Amino acid sequence: MWRPCGTFDETYAKDMAIVRTWRHWAALIAALLGLFLLPLWGPYYLVAFMNNLAVTIIAVLGLQIVSGYCGQISFGQAAFMAVGAYASAILTLKGGLSFWVALPLSGILTGLFGLIGGAPSLRIKGFYLAMATIAIHFVTMWLILHLDITGATGGLNPAPPSIGSYSFDTDERIYYIIVPVMLIMTCGARNLIRTRVGRAFVAIRDNDLAAQVMGVNLFYYKMLAFFISCVYAGIAGSLWAHMVQVVHPEQFTLLHALWYIGMLIVGGMGSIPGVFFGAIFIRILDELVLSVSPVLAGWFPWLGQAPAAALGVTAFGVVIVLFLIREPRGLAHRWEIIKASTRLYPFAH
């Protein structure tokens, strides 16, 4: 681990700490305060944007664990999120449970569902596994569309969460559920990867046969990776369902899964800050395209009436191609370079 000159870790606890110096603590507290005060002064659309972003970050964190750390590329994250959203909606609407029970329960149910999704990873990997998860995506979405309990094409309308008579029914209110959950999940992911389990994941990613030779139980750890990743997806789905109060198969297409993978590529595989960089970068790109496209449509009438969706997809694709070619290790790597060079300033090495 890199340290600024003159900083010494005298105890083991200090050596392992994530937040190291008083500057880190100050920055962390300031950032948390800023986050929690945001709905009080922030404009409405910023709060809505943050809610959306936080849900995305939870889903991408899960993907980072299974794909970035354990190396099992999954295109199924959108379908797993759909399972979480539907589980939560069904538990609250038909099971009569409250949101606070349904949230963790839908996470665990999705995790169990993910064990089915992760089963092919025992025999196949790399591109073959990616194809298997695409198949799982389509089969899952087909089931959701054709079962009675999910409301088929009509979807479901879960109620917003509430405590007593206080209902978290606006964007500003549900912000105080989504963002703390996001922070807890981030903490969980950050700590998970430096435990025995996390090291086993990284060993499997780097070479699964070598890991097995060293005594890592491939079956157990691959399934665990899929389970944890799907718990994240399920929680993200549940939050999403109660935030927008509509669950519909159209919200979870293969394109969404591709967006999540794209965020990983842009942010950097195998890095928790990378999840934040990637998600923020892609979401801002999306917003930019949304605001620019009406102007473009005015200048170039041949683009049609509403080119936003198509232009967004194109811009996203171009960004991923550029990142794969120019910056394959993502923004997180660039961030490390910037940190190292500011630490060493004015020296080059």
Add this chain to the structure above:
Amino acid sequence: MTQLVQLALTGVMVGGLYAMVAVAIVLVYKSTRVVSLAHGQIMSFGALAFWFAIIPWGLPILVGLAVALGFAVILGWGIERFAMRPLIGQPLFAAFLNTFALFLVMDGVFQLALKGSSESFSSFLPGGMVSIHGVPVPLSHVVSFLVAISLFAALALMFRYTKVGLGMRATAEDHQLAQSTGISVRSIFSVIWVISAVVAAVAGIALANVMDISYPLPYVGIKGLIVALLGGLESLPGALLGGLILGLLENVSAGYLDPLVGGGVKEVAAYVLLLLILLIKPYGLFGLVRIERI
């Protein structure tokens, strides 16, 4: 019985089209070791170029075909030169992800060009039904199928008897060995992408004659990938056989299972098949089983 034969025949015809897409993917995989998701889009672009040439511009069909294939040549060359070549030396998985990014780029352009509507050729192939041994089958399916078969034969001949074909076979065996015998692997990659784009475009045109040019058309590319996996990624005959199997399975299962589960079996049958292949025989019917060493 007649119903079964009719379903099977239509399925085989559609399967021929899937096989064409799969052949395009197998071509690229054999020499470059890259699995391409982008072929669904190349295919749709071929169909779209053809549509633009013959309907809005009013060109005769043969000229339109030339325009569409010329467009496919440029597209294939451009993809190889500007998107795939910079990734040589990177992990193959990055190249796979790159093809999916290309899929997205072209998906956006495709939607823009289509403007949310769906276009059809109003059947430039002669319409109507023909009867094969007393079973009626749409003529457009038959013609498309014959195109697929003859294209496949042409490719097989090219691989067998031309110098470029020999170079491609050598490149498929081993890149470094091919390079050391004086074959320019780079230009082989270029040629392969161009040929495969042309094959995909022909598949797209034939397919668009059977189904419309609309938003789901590029996703047939994923079915092409399933077919390629079923037959084995290295195997051209495997792609043909896989296409026929998938077409047959989709149509027959839809014909018999739809009344039982209330429709939509056709959309999911291919993916169930894919899961089964990957679980039981991941390298496909004729693919090479890779042995891994640490």
